[in-house]
Amino acid sequence: MVHLAPELIGIILRNINDDQTLVSSRLVSKSFEAIGAPVVWRKLRIVKPGPSSKPRIPFEFISKASRISPYVKEIEFDTTNVQYPDELLENIPGMLDEFLHFHNFKRLEALCLVFPCTSMEPLEAMEEGDEPFDFEGFSYADDSFEQLTPQRKVRTEILKKLAWIHLEHGFTVRTFTMRGLYPISHTGMHANGLLSFMKSLRNLSITIPEIDVEVEDYAEPESTVFYEAFRKDFMHLLEAATELRTFEYEGDEFGGGVGSSHWDSLTFPHLETLRLRRASICHDSPGSIRTHALIKFILRHQATLKELHLGDCTIDVQSKTMFTWGEVFDIFREELKDLRQFTFLPLPEADNSDNLSGPYVRYDRVYHYRLQHNPRGYEPTALMLADTNRLQALQRELNERQSILMVTIC
Numbered sequence: 118m119v120h121l122a123p124e125l126i127g128i129i130l131r132n133i134n135d136d137q138t139l140v141s142s143r144l145v146s147k148s149f150e151a152i153g154a155p156v157v158w159r160k161l162r163i164v165k166p167g168p169s170s171k172p173r174i175p176f177e178f179i180s181k182a183s184r185i186s187p188y189v190k191e192i193e194f195d196t197t198n199v200q201y202p203d204e205l206l207e208n209i210p211g212m213l214d215e216f217l218h219f220h221n222f223k224r225l226e227a228l229c230l231v232f233p234c235t236s237m238e239p240l241e242a243m244e245e246g247d248e249p250f251d252f253e254g255f256s257y258a259d260d261s262f263e264q265l266t267p268q269r270k271v272r273t274e275i276l277k278k279l280a281w282i283h284l285e286h287g288f289t290v291r292t293f294t295m296r297g298l299y300p301i302s303h304t305g306m307h308a309n310g311l312l313s314f315m316k317s318l319r320n321l322s323i324t325i326p327e328i329d330v331e332v333e334d335y336a337e338p339e340s341t342v343f344y345e346a347f348r349k350d351f352m353h354l355l356e357a358a359t360e361l362r363t364f365e366y367e368g369d370e371f372g373g374g375v376g377s378s379h380w381d382s383l384t385f386p387h388l389e390t391l392r393l394r395r396a397s398i399c400h401d402s403p404g405s406i407r408t409h410a411l412i413k414f415i416l417r418h419q420a421t422l423k424e425l426h427l428g429d430c431t432i433d434v435q436s437k438t439m440f441t442w443g444e445v446f447d448i449f450r451e452e453l454k455d456l457r458q459f460t461f462l463p464l465p466e467a468d469n470s471d472n473l474s475g476p477y478v479r480y481d482r483v484y485h486y487r488l489q490h491n492p493r494g495y496e497p498t499a500l501m502l503a504d505t506n507r508l509q510a511l512q513r514e515l516n517e518r519q520s521i522l523m524v525t526i527c
C-alpha cells in the first residue's frame with residue numbers, strides 16, 4: 118500500500134470543495150482522519166431554519182467535543198431564509214440557543230452573522246387581514262419605530278445575544294462579519310456590551326443591502342427617519358472598533374449606506390487594509406476633491422494604510438463640483454506614501470453608446486434609477502484614456518515601492 122506524506126494529504130483535503138466528500142474522506146485511514154479533522158471542522162455553518170429531515174447533533178455536544186471543538190476557527194450563523202410566518206419566530210430567543218455555547222470554541226477566530234433577507238418591508242405596515250405576529254414587542258402602531266417586522270426582531274435579538282455572551286463569558290473574535298445589515302435602526306445596536314465587543318476586533322466586514330426604492334416611496338413613516346437613525350447608531354458602533362487592522366464595507370451608494378457626511382467622524386488608528394464596494398462620491402461643495410468626506414477619510418489613514426481596494430465605486434456626474442477618477446488616483450499616489458497595494462474595478466471603458474461604463478453614473482433622485490453617464494465637459498474616449506494612464510502611474514509607483522522594500526529586507 119502506498120503511504121502519502123502528511124503534507125500531500127493536507128493539500129488533497131484542502132482542495133476538496135464538496136462537504137460530504139470531505140467528511141467521507143476521513144474514513145480512508147487514520148492518517149486521513151487525523152489530518153482531515155482540522156480541515157473538516159474549520160468552519161461551522163448554522164442555518165436557520167435548518168433541514169428538518171436530517172437528525173441533528175446537539176450543538177452543545179459539538180462545542181464540547183474534544184475531537185471537534187479545538188479545530189473550529191470560524192462560525193457562520195445564517196438567518197437569510199427566516200421569514201414570517203416561520204415557526205421559529207414564535208421563539209426567537211430560543212432560535213439563538215447556539216450562541217450560548219460559542220465560548221466553548223477556544224480557538225474560534227471569526228464570526229459571520231447573516232441577517233434575514235428582506236427588501237423595504239421593514240418600512241411597511243402589514244396589510245389588513247394578515248395574521249398578527251406572536252412575539253413580545255410587536256405593535257402595529259409603535260411610535261418608536263421598533264420591531265415593526267420579524268426581520269428587525271431577529272436582528273435585534275442576535276445583536277443582544279452577542280453582546281450578552283461577550284459580557285457573560287468574555288466571548289471575542291478577531292474577525293467579525295455582518296452581511297445583510299439592513300439600514301434600519303433597532304435596539305440591538307444599543308445592546309449593553311456590544312461596544313466592548315467591537316473594541317476587541319481586528320478585522321471587520323459589513324454589507325448593507327441595496328434599498329428597494331419602489332417601496333420606499335410609500336413607506337410610513339418616511340424612510341429618511343429610519344436611515345438617519347441607523348446612520349447614527351451604525352457610526353457609534355464603528356467608532357468603538359478602535360483596534361481594527363482591516364475594514365471592509367459594502368453599502369448602498371445612494372440609499373442606506375453610511376452617507377458621505379458620516380465619514381468625517383470616523384478614524385481607525387491602526388488601519389492597514391481598506392476595502393470599499395458600492396461607495397459613491399457626489400461632490401457638491403466648492404474646492405478640491407480632497408475636501409470630500411470619503412477622500413478625507415482615506416487620507417486620514419495615510420500613516421498606516423498599506424492596502425486600498427475599491428470595487429464598483431462611482432462618481433455621481435451630477436456633482437456640483439465635477440472631477441474625475443484620474444484626479445483621485447493622483448491624490449492617492451501623492452498622499453498615501455505607505456500604500457503598497459491598490460485595486461480599482463471595474464476599469465473605465467466606453468460602451469456601444471459611447472458612454473463610459475463602470476465608475477461614472479447619473480442617479481435620478483426623482484425616479485430612483487442609475488444610468489451610466491459621461492461627466493459633463495469630458496469626451497468619453499479621452500477621459501477613459503486619461504483615467505487609465507493615471508491609474509497605471511499609481512500602479513508603477515506602488516511597484517517601485519515594493520521593489521525598494523524587497524531590496525531593504527534582503
